[in-house]
Amino acid sequence: MAPGELILSELRQLVGLENVLIKPEDLISYSFDGTAAMQQLPGCVVFVTTTEQISALLKFANKTKTAVVTRGSGTGLSGGSLPSKDCIVMCTARMDKILEVDRANLTMLVEPGVTTLSIADTATAAGLFYPPDPGSMKISTIGGNVAENSGGLRGLKYGVTRNYVMGMEVVLPDGEVMWLGNKCVKDVAGYSLKDLFVGSEGTLGVITKVLLRLIPKPQAKKTMVATFSQMDQAAEAVSAIIAAQVIPCTLEFLDRMTIKCVEDFAKIGLPLDCEALLLMETDGHPAVVAEEAAQMEKCCRDCGCIEVRVAKDDAEANKLASARRSAFSALARISPTTILEDATVPRSELAKMIRFVEAIAKKYNLKVGTFGHMGDGNLHPTFLTDERNKEEMHRVEEAFKEIFDEAIRLGGTITGEHGVGLAKKSFLPKFLGDAQMRVLRDLRKSLDPHGILNPGKMFD
Amino acid sequence: MAPGELILSELRQLVGLENVLIKPEDLISYSFDGTAAMQQLPGCVVFVTTTEQISALLKFANKTKTAVVTRGSGTGLSGGSLPSKDCIVMCTARMDKILEVDRANLTMLVEPGVTTLSIADTATAAGLFYPPDPGSMKISTIGGNVAENSGGLRGLKYGVTRNYVMGMEVVLPDGEVMWLGNKCVKDVAGYSLKDLFVGSEGTLGVITKVLLRLIPKPQAKKTMVATFSQMDQAAEAVSAIIAAQVIPCTLEFLDRMTIKCVEDFAKIGLPLDCEALLLMETDGHPAVVAEEAAQMEKCCRDCGCIEVRVAKDDAEANKLASARRSAFSALARISPTTILEDATVPRSELAKMIRFVEAIAKKYNLKVGTFGHMGDGNLHPTFLTDERNKEEMHRVEEAFKEIFDEAIRLGGTITGEHGVGLAKKSFLPKFLGDAQMRVLRDLRKSLDPHGILNPGKMFD
Numbered sequence: 001m002a003p004g005e006l007i008l009s010e011l012r013q014l015v016g017l018e019n020v021l022i023k024p025e026d027l028i029s030y031s032f033d034g035t036a037a038m039q040q041l042p043g044c045v046v047f048v049t050t051t052e053q054i055s056a057l058l059k060f061a062n063k064t065k066t067a068v069v070t071r072g073s074g075t076g077l078s079g080g081s082l083p084s085k086d087c088i089v090m091c092t093a094r095m096d097k098i099l100e101v102d103r104a105n106l107t108m109l110v111e112p113g114v115t116t117l118s119i120a121d122t123a124t125a126a127g128l129f130y131p132p133d134p135g136s137m138k139i140s141t142i143g144g145n146v147a148e149n150s151g152g153l154r155g156l157k158y159g160v161t162r163n164y165v166m167g168m169e170v171v172l173p174d175g176e177v178m179w180l181g182n183k184c185v186k187d188v189a190g191y192s193l194k195d196l197f198v199g200s201e202g203t204l205g206v207i208t209k210v211l212l213r214l215i216p217k218p219q220a221k222k223t224m225v226a227t228f229s230q231m232d233q234a235a236e237a238v239s240a241i242i243a244a245q246v247i248p249c250t251l252e253f254l255d256r257m258t259i260k261c262v263e264d265f266a267k268i269g270l271p272l273d274c275e276a277l278l279l280m281e282t283d284g285h286p287a288v289v290a291e292e293a294a295q296m297e298k299c300c301r302d303c304g305c306i307e308v309r310v311a312k313d314d315a316e317a318n319k320l321a322s323a324r325r326s327a328f329s330a331l332a333r334i335s336p337t338t339i340l341e342d343a344t345v346p347r348s349e350l351a352k353m354i355r356f357v358e359a360i361a362k363k364y365n366l367k368v369g370t371f372g373h374m375g376d377g378n379l380h381p382t383f384l385t386d387e388r389n390k391e392e393m394h395r396v397e398e399a400f401k402e403i404f405d406e407a408i409r410l411g412g413t414i415t416g417e418h419g420v421g422l423a424k425k426s427f428l429p430k431f432l433g434d435a436q437m438r439v440l441r442d443l444r445k446s447l448d449p450h451g452i453l454n455p456g457k458m459f460d
Numbered sequence: 461m462a463p464g465e466l467i468l469s470e471l472r473q474l475v476g477l478e479n480v481l482i483k484p485e486d487l488i489s490y491s492f493d494g495t496a497a498m499q500q501l502p503g504c505v506v507f508v509t510t511t512e513q514i515s516a517l518l519k520f521a522n523k524t525k526t527a528v529v530t531r532g533s534g535t536g537l538s539g540g541s542l543p544s545k546d547c548i549v550m551c552t553a554r555m556d557k558i559l560e561v562d563r564a565n566l567t568m569l570v571e572p573g574v575t576t577l578s579i580a581d582t583a584t585a586a587g588l589f590y591p592p593d594p595g596s597m598k599i600s601t602i603g604g605n606v607a608e609n610s611g612g613l614r615g616l617k618y619g620v621t622r623n624y625v626m627g628m629e630v631v632l633p634d635g636e637v638m639w640l641g642n643k644c645v646k647d648v649a650g651y652s653l654k655d656l657f658v659g660s661e662g663t664l665g666v667i668t669k670v671l672l673r674l675i676p677k678p679q680a681k682k683t684m685v686a687t688f689s690q691m692d693q694a695a696e697a698v699s700a701i702i703a704a705q706v707i708p709c710t711l712e713f714l715d716r717m718t719i720k721c722v723e724d725f726a727k728i729g730l731p732l733d734c735e736a737l738l739l740m741e742t743d744g745h746p747a748v749v750a751e752e753a754a755q756m757e758k759c760c761r762d763c764g765c766i767e768v769r770v771a772k773d774d775a776e777a778n779k780l781a782s783a784r785r786s787a788f789s790a791l792a793r794i795s796p797t798t799i800l801e802d803a804t805v806p807r808s809e810l811a812k813m814i815r816f817v818e819a820i821a822k823k824y825n826l827k828v829g830t831f832g833h834m835g836d837g838n839l840h841p842t843f844l845t846d847e848r849n850k851e852e853m854h855r856v857e858e859a860f861k862e863i864f865d866e867a868i869r870l871g872g873t874i875t876g877e878h879g880v881g882l883a884k885k886s887f888l889p890k891f892l893g894d895a896q897m898r899v900l901r902d903l904r905k906s907l908d909p910h911g912i913l914n915p916g917k918m919f920d
Contacts, residue, residue, distance in 0.1 A: 155646055156645060180896075182873060185838070186804055188880070189874050189884070189891055190918070191903060193896065195656065195658075198652065245587070247676060414649050416648065424649070428649060436640075436653065439632070439653065447902070
């Protein structure tokens with residue numbers, strides 16, 4: 001049901017007239033997120049600033065069975081924060097206070113609207129480290145990171161957002177406020193509801209505070225880039241690095257198309273005559289960094305790389321790292337619509353998967369750039385297309401279907417870090433199977449019986 | 461309902477006559493676990509060896525609403541695998557095959573009855589490392605470790621069992637078999653059911669396979685022991701170590717009573733004139749180990765320790781580590797009943813908590829030895845008593861009530877690694893609150909509508 005006048009008046013009373021948007025021109029900015037080719041106007045947008053407001057709003061929405069979609073900065077890549085028709089978009093971006101940095105317990109307590117970058121910077125200022133670094137970290141909010149269980153470039157060594165969430169305050173659909181988790185490193189009292197909420201994509205409750213785990217800051221870091229004339233050599237180098245028991249903090253891959261686009265865009269001086277580029281970073285104790293860097297260089301040379309370039313200083317390291325950081329933007333310049341996916345496979349199947357993506361692009365006559373997290377098998381095949389070209393868009397869809405099927409066949413998953421949202425919803429049943437889908441639906445229903453939170457997403 | 465003749469005949473048909481125990485003298489061994497002062501005869505014991513048998517057994521139990529309690533080696537410390545009256549005890553200890561070690565993806569696939577030690581040894585043989593090391597690891601099974609989310613001595617640096625579970629096969633109460641998780645380092649397709657099952661204490665389903673994450677083996681290790689005349693100095697030393705950004709793999713504490721009992725038992729040559737002993741281990745790259753060991757030694761000396769003893773070789777290191785490993789057995793020699801608890805607080809509150817336990821023991825005139833994981837705030841106050849002395853047992857119960865209240869007041873938890881089971885069941889509602897208890901009950905009900913799995917445990 002759309003928020004009628006009664007509901008609007010209630011919302012205005014709750015958060016103040018100026019914090020409720022209803023004009024179509026105001027709503028447009030909230031009608032999409034970072035996902036290509038998806039748009040839907042909400043009924044209204046409400047800016048909340050306290051847990052109490054959120055609790056009152058949900059109580060009210062639950063009573064009137066009004067759909068609520070929670071949203072931070074809207075950087076999601078699966079349509080997870082896309083409005084449903086006539087829903088209330090509840091924006092938590094203004095809840096942006098860092099509430100505590102606890103050095104003795106190595107924790108940070110934040111509101112959901114704090115940006116990932118701001119958390120990383122605050123940790124650094126305290127001499128500590130918050131590792132998860134999703135691509136959109138400059139503007140993405142921690143509430144969204146937790147709801148999506150965001151990954152990033154450091155997943156192989158440091159894990160993903162889940163591994164850094166020690167606790168959270170959540171508001172359930174009925175307005176009930178509860179704390180999950182605490183500052184204890186170990187806690188086994190009851191099911192881990194915290195872990196159920198991480199990655200639940202705004203369908204089980206609204207996250208109003210997050211308690212994050214911090215770790216000591218690595219003392220040193222070394223960045224290097226290796227280029228390969230054949231993609232298989234790069235894949236072999238990755239296997240050789242892991243076999244040498246080196247777990248680098250970053251082990252990223254760019255294919256020929258991505259290298260070309262990045263070089264056109266950022267003028268880093270990347271060689272254009274190669275089929276694959278690996279960006280590698282090791283961090284930690286200086287002695288470990290030196291040894292691991294030497295080992296990685298040797299693995300790349302043994303696998304027949306064209307060149308290894310080791311950054312001489314921080315400036316050069318940043319420049320090399322920017323080759324990977326700018327991959328998406330660089331690809332996005334080529335065509336009106338950029339569809340970024342995140343099919344993921346076990347590390348051992350990566351070379352097969354990259355070859356498969358190339359073959360599929362050829363089969364459907366599509367332009368694709370593939371980059372991603374080689375160390376953890378998380379690929380981002382990115383189709384360069386135009387959403388106005390219906391016929392080509394259809395081919396893109398067919399290509400993705402085959403790619404997801406292959407990922408599943410290789411023991412992988414349909415989404416490594418972007419979430420299901422709307423974009424992957426139709427692929428989930430095949431991946432999880434009927435029995436598991438039933439369990440997920442039952443769990444959701446037990447927490448949100450009226451289905452007011454993020455309806456139509458994931459598996460609704 | 462007790463398993464009547466019809467049910468027994470069905471069970472015998474399912475697993476074979478010789479794999480169903482019903483004689484009272486056979487059932488006695490399965491009437492208790494590692495928890496003091498708790499015993500209950502089951503209706504029968506069934507040894508299962510395949511997922512298919514488990515599925516068939518559960519389908520049947522679900523239809524006839526017969527209680528099923530899953531059990532491995534029975535080393536639990538919260539009564540989690542204690543039979544309920546007339547239940548079927550389903551023992552998975554004979555499902556003890558290691559199915560795969562995958563070096564490329566750093567994983568190991570095992571059946572639930574494999575012992576933790578066997579997993580650790582197999583990882584070592586493959587040049588890899590499985591860090592979780594619960595106290596009972598020599599005989600505890602991985603199925604139980606996962607069901608309880610077992611901790612161990614390496615939690616501070618390496619995390620607990622949850623952090624090493626990448627996937628599992630489970631059988632739901634209705635007999636449905638499903639796979640949760642996979643070999644991908646990143647996977648966000650759907651809620652993390654795997655994480656809901658880890659630590660669910662056998663109440664949601666039966667674990668029939670576990671896919672574990674392995675990591676590279678640390679190259680070096682150093683073990684040392686520091687003694688302090690005052691407990692506060694030991695606590696300060698721990699804080700100083702963390703402040704110096706050293707995260708040791710082991711940072712264990714023994715109080716005066718425990719030191720005395722261990723020395724009487726193991727003759728290690730521990731000084732008896734101290735109030736606190738810290739066992740410290742650092743592992744990793746030799747350069748890191750050398751530096752961290754020096755830093756830890758300095759922190760202890762700066763905090764006024766009596767002595768720091770650094771192990772010269774592996775033999776001495778094992779001897780020192782055995783001081784902590786044998787703490788429970790050493791304390792258990794003193795009195796007929798040893799009640800081991802695991803109240804846990806944020807690291808910063810540890811000194812307060814230790815003092816509180818001492819004061820409570822005095823108040824109730826009880827003998828207590830406290831040891832535990834100082835680095836992660838996980839304490840094991842161990843009351844030395846006699847369950848036949850009802851009056852003293854009552855005082856022990858009163859003491860624990862106060863200890864749990866204080867742990868909660870300090871931001872801690874009622875159980876860090878042993879689980880709720882039967883032992884902590886009465887403390888859970890106060891800790892979690894009504895709303896969260898309701899959510900837990902609803903989740904359980906949605907997975908096990910007839911309540912056949914481990915009834916009466918956790919919050920049933």
